[in-house]
Amino acid sequence: MEVVASLKDVKKEYKTGDTTIVALDTTSIEIQNNQLTLIMGPSGSGKTTLLSLIGCVIYPTSGRVFILDRDVTDLPEKKLADIRLNSIGFVFQHFNLLNPLTALENVMQPLALKGEPKRRAREEALKALEKVNMLDRKNNLPKKLSGGQKQRVAIARALVSDAAIILCDEPTASLDAKSAALVMEDLKQLAAGGKAVVVVTHDLRLRPFADRIIYVEEGKVSDKLKDEEAYK
């Protein structure tokens, strides 16, 4: 296993007017490939903040962020956008598929953004759809897909650029239990195939799918669950 992302003494504060919220207290963590890491915590505990720091979406208030051994803390926004495009795939609760495009066209989208020739983009997108067992639905528009199927297309879209790191924010929160389990199985499979998969959730039932669990409670990171009641 290799460390593909790490935070060293990272803290994130938000200032609104006179008040400062510590969304994430000083934290050091390492994210490894070949693992499905769950980031668990109750609502408002700082999970999305932690994921956004790993995903180079926000800057830390202090500390350093490393992606694939590169210190990215001081890079300008445009360089961070390149890192996101090339090394990180994102999956969201509400799928964020483009409605007028078919499943295949949605998955081709990141490669089109990178300026890949259409033929190659199509080949890569078909491979990614195959990995999530969605080849037979490639010509469907999102509205013809179930929630679970939409999420699998969204995972294929995150995979298509061959990103080392796949970050998922509450990917099962809009799904029934059965579809959620299928999506988690797919994500586990991707981790077993070498990706670093990070899933943010407040759903304690997802714990059996994890290789590793990081708990975030009131902005503090720990490897132990402190207050199970807070998750209800």
Ligand SMILES: Nc1ncnc2c1ncn2[C@@H]1O[C@H](COP(=O)(O)OP(=O)(O)OP(=O)(O)O)[C@@H](O)[C@H]1O
């Ligand atoms: N852009 C922002 N400006 C001000 N405060 C913010 C901002 N983003 C997050 N916060 C605050 O930081 C804290 C942590 O938020 P965060 O979204 O990381 O938690 P979370 O665990 O992902 O919550 P949820 O499960 O409800 O999405 C919360 O108190 C939140 O209100």
